[in-house]
Amino acid sequence: MSTQVPQQTDETDAETEPDAEEEPSKGDLRREKKAERAAEREREAAEADPLAGEDTRELKVFRFDPEVEGKQEPRFDEFHVPFEKGMTVLDALIYARDTYDSSLTFRHSCRQAVCGSDAMFVNGQQRLACKTQLSDLSDPVRIEPLPHADVRKDLVVDMQHFYDQMDAVEPYFDADELPEDELEEQRQSRANRETVKMSTRCIWCGACMSSCNIAAGDNQYLGPAALNKAYRFAMDEREGESRKRERLEIIEQEHGVWRCQTQFSCTEVCPKDIPLTEHIQELKREAVKNNLKFW
């Protein structure tokens, strides 16, 4: 299986685990009862087939919850949803959750491909659930959390590592000089805006990182999204030469650009069509130029 389920890994995790020493508390008993009831409902739903005769799609959805007995062992649940033209994977998941099992858990918000919260592994590829039409997928639709990330519950993964890598490239604009007049622009040429434009479109969904073999093998590799973020600033003419050099130093470190083996998997999955591999190559070129200048 491509997904990593945490085995009580880090400390913060342990802190939130129920205390095993104590007598079973009222809460524990209640939770047990609830789990039973949930299982019962599931059985009932499976037996009755309210959708008989409708045009339906089958979802096979990854389930895991470290808190709930019966879900601690990862498994796949099947849900049948009525199909309508235009229906996305996210619509289908919402239908399954609201109709069959309200504990089915996934992140989502904008449902228009801008918040980046619903990247998942759908039929073997990283995709935004909201941007993926069911009609483009073969049945059954297999939905898993992003590979190479710790699963918190069902389709929700821990994004912390991704955020940390983003942070590592100093992901903020640092202008060389600002106009004294606070009403005057520092200006950017149209051509320069075009150069950085695609790189500014990243929505932090994490699909690229999850698809990257190198990132999977090297936990410290900055990864495509963070390198793209570095590109966004390094190539912005307004930052000035010395800041650019500092930025190139960050991405040239051991776990930086040189790890990229141009496999293009990040570029393939990016829902924003950012030419990630190209940007990384461009950074390599810049780094070489930078070195030539100095050595």
Place this chain on the structure above:
Amino acid sequence: MASNTTYEHDVIVVGAGGAGLRAAIAAQEAGADVAIVSKLHPVRSHTGAAEGGINAAIRDGDSWEDHAYDTMKGSDYLGDAPAIEALCRESPKETIQLEHWGMAFSREEDGTVSQRPFGGLSFPRTTYAGAETGHQLLHTMYEQVVKRGIEVYDEWHVMNLAVTDEDDPTDRSCHGVVGYEIRSGEIAGFRARDGVILATGGMGQVFDHTTNAVANTGDGVAMAYRAGVPMEDMEFIQFHPTTLPSTGVLISEGVRGEGGILYNGEGERFMFEHGYANNDGELASRDVVARAELTEVNEGRGIEDEYVHLDMRHLGEDRILDRLENILHLAEDFEGVDGLEEPMPVKPGQHYAMGGIETNEYGQTCVDGLYAVGECACASVHGANRLGGNALPELIVFGKLAGHHAAGEEFEEPEIETGKRGDYEDADFEAPVTLGERAAGADAESTADAAADGGEAVTDPDAVLEIAVDREVAQVEELLEGDGVNHAEIRSAVQETMTANVNVFREEEGLKEALVDLREARDRYDDVGVSDPSRTFNTDLLHTLETRNILDIAEALTMGALARNEFRGAHWRKENQIRDDENWLKHTLISWNDGDPDLWYRPVILEGENKRYEPKVRSY
């Protein structure tokens, strides 16, 4: 679920959209130790979905005074001049500030930022970054938050405010918030030494066809309401004229700004041919266009009895790719339409809440130490109808003012009064059913107001916070205990009645029906239960909490709509087809008085710094 953790900061900002991030930066600049608590990671906030642009008078030939005039006219004279003038005066500086922070605006040949025309504006003053202005703004601002090392508690859902217990809300003060960590299920207090700034965004989920995110459930508005802060002008909901029929995804006004044309099913350019807006046509203000489209559909000239067409093909591929590229993707991904080859289907959808938490021009509410900014707030800059491109400046201008104010900077006396004091007027309002929570019976206790349930007055800040935390712990326990009605059923019942009865066109009978339906939904909420027993990422529980907020907001919105028996801006009333300035140049305010909603009014302030804005007939 025992927890004793308390986090403490000078200023706590709830929400990390454009408004929250700007407020946090400002508070930090003013020297405060500030933290952001947000149920979504900042970059997931809905500000990222904004497309069209930011209005700012930054060019020769334009002036902030003209911007203020357009805004007052657009508001149908229901805006308060001190707030509108602050918005328009500060917007240029704040917009250029974003440019200084590196925002990737679209550019002119000389490298200055581009501007384009937008509906209801007398000058092309909408500054933009392609058709993804909000995304660029949100990320730029978050970058600055990272740069400054401002603490962010992300995926923490704020459940309630810690507000003192005095009888009169204007005597109360806010000392913090209660948060629920989504990842662990931990409930903790966040103590704010100087102030809490609510920036929780829109409430689109009250309706079922909306451009808003699923997370836009109006939490901040509902929390403030239950803590005794009035909600202002809730009846004014903007329905955007161009949303995709199947999802509600927005097609930016930028399309019409660039010259996109609306056609009905008979191929007529109806904005002109049927006389809806003989001067401005497609660029008339949003309420006018939304009504025109629905009228076409209702009179049988729609397409598939549902929508009309928005055509941009004639603009040419180059211009579309340069300025509206994102629109092509949206139409393709969410409606399967190629905007270069075909016209796009569009219909009106809920888009923006003009009303919200009553604030003055600095974002202060009537509760000491409690601020609100962004879409959840109503400083009264949009009045009865918001102009496109006026919400993003609101985030940055009022975000900054509130941040500085909360951090203790000195300001002049506010000109806008808040809370039930001064020249307010009680309303004569009759509802068809009992409103609010009272009728729900004895159990209502569990979901009571903030700390404002009339008990013994506790004033020690730590104790106030502790009480608030205990109450939420108890509430969560109870919700997890009960195995009752699923929140999704209640939520969709609310959305259905709101869409059927409190939509673009409104009439008395339907509004009353909506109140009856909402009463029923509220009663069912008494039996709500969470079936997921987990403490890890329990979205079942979260959605249940949000549904309570949706209920309270829907009720207030409908009350306001029923009370205001006139036709103004986005609020259309069948019974009364005129704007009635004699009786209605006033705001509706609804406050939660120990479980009962109470409706009253306050006059609009048309007196600006140097002039008075005289109401005129609004024609486009």
